[in-house]
Amino acid sequence: MRLRLWVGSILFFSSLTAVCAQSQSSILSEKDIEQFRDLEERALKGRLNAPVFDLRFSDTQKAQLESFKTDARTLNSRVQDHVAAKVANMTGNAPQSMGTADMTTARYSTLVFASLSMPDNDIKELYRSLAGTKDTAIVIRGLPKGTTTINEAIRKIQQIAIDMKLKDTPSVVMNPVWFEQYHVSVVPTIVKLKSTTAMQSVDPKNLKPKEPPKVEARVEGVLSTLWLNDRIREGMKGDLGRMGPVYEIGETDIVAEMQSRAAKIDWDAKKKNAYNRVWNNLPFEELPKATQDKKRLVDPTFILKQDIKGTDGTVIAARGTKVNPLDSRPFTRLMVVFNGDDEQEIEFVRSHLKQWQKRLGKKDEQTFLILTKLDRQKGWKAYEQITKTMDAKIYLLQNDIKTSFQLEASPCLVYQQGRYFAVEEYRVQ
Numbered sequence: 001m002r003l004r005l006w007v008g009s010i011l012f013f014s015s016l017t018a019v020c021a022q023s024q025s026s027i028l029s030e031k032d033i034e035q036f037r038d039l040e041e042r043a044l045k046g047r048l049n050a051p052v053f054d055l056r057f058s059d060t061q062k063a064q065l066e067s068f069k070t071d072a073r074t075l076n077s078r079v080q081d082h083v084a085a086k087v088a089n090m091t092g093n094a095p096q097s098m099g100t101a102d103m104t105t106a107r108y109s110t111l112v113f114a115s116l117s118m119p120d121n122d123i124k125e126l127y128r129s130l131a132g133t134k135d136t137a138i139v140i141r142g143l144p145k146g147t148t149t150i151n152e153a154i155r156k157i158q159q160i161a162i163d164m165k166l167k168d169t170p171s172v173v174m175n176p177v178w179f180e181q182y183h184v185s186v187v188p189t190i191v192k193l194k195s196t197t198a199m200q201s202v203d204p205k206n207l208k209p210k211e212p213p214k215v216e217a218r219v220e221g222v223l224s225t226l227w228l229n230d231r232i233r234e235g236m237k238g239d240l241g242r243m244g245p246v247y248e249i250g251e252t253d254i255v256a257e258m259q260s261r262a263a264k265i266d267w268d269a270k271k272k273n274a275y276n277r278v279w280n281n282l283p284f285e286e287l288p289k290a291t292q293d294k295k296r297l298v299d300p301t302f303i304l305k306q307d308i309k310g311t312d313g314t315v316i317a318a319r320g321t322k323v324n325p326l327d328s329r330p331f332t333r334l335m336v337v338f339n340g341d342d343e344q345e346i347e348f349v350r351s352h353l354k355q356w357q358k359r360l361g362k363k364d365e366q367t368f369l370i371l372t373k374l375d376r377q378k379g380w381k382a383y384e385q386i387t388k389t390m391d392a393k394i395y396l397l398q399n400d401i402k403t404s405f406q407l408e409a410s411p412c413l414v415y416q417q418g419r420y421f422a423v424e425e426y427r428v429q
Contacts, residue, residue, distance in 0.1 A: 106171065107196035110136040110225050111178060113189040116144040116156070117250025122188070125223050127160060132168030135196070136225055141176045142251040150174075176253045177201040181212045186246035190228050191218045215239075221246045280376055285397040287337070287372045289345075290409035290425040297420040298406050300325055324419055331416040334362040337397060338411035340371035340386050345411050348428045350390060360415055370395045372410050 114126055130136050140157070147153045153174070161169045178184070178201055182191050193213040202209055217232050221244030231240060301324045308317040317323065334357065338345045349369070357367060369392050375382040387394050401407070405414050405421055413424040 106134065106137075107198055108135055108137045108171070108173075109193050109196045110228075111139050111182070111191045111193070111197075112136060112225065113139045113141075113179065113182075113184045113187050113191070115140065115187045115247065115250045118187060118247050122223055123160060124164060126188070127164060127166065127170055129224060129226075130170035131166050133170065137171045137173045137199070139178055140172060140174045140251055141179045141249050142174065142253055145250055173199050175199070175201055176255050177209050178212070179249070179253070181209065182215065182218070185249070186220055187249055188223055188246070189218065189220045190222055190225055192216045192225075192228055192232060219243055282396070284371070284373050285399055285402045287339070287397070287402075287407060287410040287412075289339070289342075290412065290427050292427050293425065295422060295424045297417065297422055299420055300404075301419075326416060326419050326421075331421065332362075332366055333415070334360055334367045335370055335401075335405075335414040336367065336411070337370045337372060337407060337414065340374040340382070340394070342373070342428075344428045346386065346389065348426065349411055352426075353390075356413060360413075362415070364392065367392065368395055369393065370397050370401065372397045 112126060112130065114123065116123060126138055130138060140153075143150070143153050144156050147156055157172055181201070182189075184191075192215070194216045195213045197213050200210075201212065215238075217228060217237050217240060219228050219231075219240040220242040222228065223244075227243075228240075301322055304317055304319050304321045304323060306319050307315050310316050336349055336353065336356070338349045340346065353367070357363070369390055371386070371394060374386070374396075378385075383394065397407075405423060407414070407423065409425050411426050411428065413422075415422055
């Protein structure tokens with residue numbers, strides 16, 4: 001079967017219909033992550049001391065946020081552009097072409113506006129008479145009755161050609177923009193153009209409808225394009241009026257349908273839910289409270305498991321060599337690890353931070369405050385509050401940091417001492 005169905009008039013519809021037809025708990029909108037962007041922008045403007053994108057996320061955390069952002073971009077490209085621009089070029093999840101023809105290069109000189117609300121015999125006559133034609137398209141306004149997604153519409157339109165056992169099939173285009181541009185209110189309506197048009201009626205750069213080709217002649221109530229071509233050869237031009245029975249358009253305008261469905265989405269609620277989901281899903285590497293003041297040294301030395309060679313094959317370091325990374329790259333930072341959900345630890349760190357920096361000779365830009373926990377219920381409010389309290393960038397403790405420095409309890413300090421990492425733990429009364 002070579003049914004060529006190009007659904008090419010509006011961006012995003014199939015995803016939108018899927019979103020509106022099922023639970024939206026797992027899909028985020030662009031507005032869901034607007035808070036992320038807002039925090040970043042405010043940070044750049046100096047209104048926040050610690051932008052959320054400065055957090056040192058672990059691989060798991062990064063994957064979680066990327067998943068949120070990917071879902072958001074997907075939904076946004078299919079919904080928000082439409083709400084803002086009303087009309088766009090549809091790709092969605094529907095197949096771009098059913099058959100072997102290269103529909104991306106197709107150009108039409110004749111548009112036959114139709115609807116599945118027309119009598120079955122009329123629809124079959126259109127399919128039969130236009131089978132295999134490349135310069136004529138049957139134009140449908142939107143989803144046929146009984147369908148809620150593009151894929152369902154495709155199957156329904158395909159089935160007509162399958163039932164007719166056509167070897168060659170017509171080009172079927174779903175394009176409500178053309179219905180509006182050529183003022184089509186009843187079907188069948190045949191429009192002969194003065195110049196050819198591509199199937200895309202919207203400029204993908206600005207999402208605005210393209211200027212349509214001028215009409216050479218048009219007629220309502222006629223199924224045969226040959227009839228209209230004969231009249232044109234006879235010198236008849238323009239609107240030839242109604243020459244036969246016409247029917248109402250049974251398909252809903254996709255643009256109007258999308259506007260209706262998008263308007264029903266509670267973006268504020270989704271934004272709030274997105275806030276909560278971020279903090280409910282981000283893992284924290286928690287540490288128990290320190291039970292005593294103590295200091296220990298962590299040796300970062302490791303043994304090479306294989307030779308390290310230069311680009312010319314020369315062995316730079318042989319397998320079995322002991323390597324201490326501090327010998328070649330000093331650790332100039334001071335890491336302060338504490339529980340962001342424990343008021344005592346927060347106050348302890350806040351009141352002692354300057355003393356630690358002075359004792360160890362560290363500046364603010366060398367100091368990294370890392371949280372083992374944060375109030376998930378308060379979420380972003382808790383994050384903003386602690387950045388304000390500490391007047392410094394705030395990071396989240398990730399597993400590789402916890403493991404590399406062998407962190408056992410909080411609050412604690414990590415810094416270099418000779419060829420070791422020093423870890424100081426403090427018991428907070």
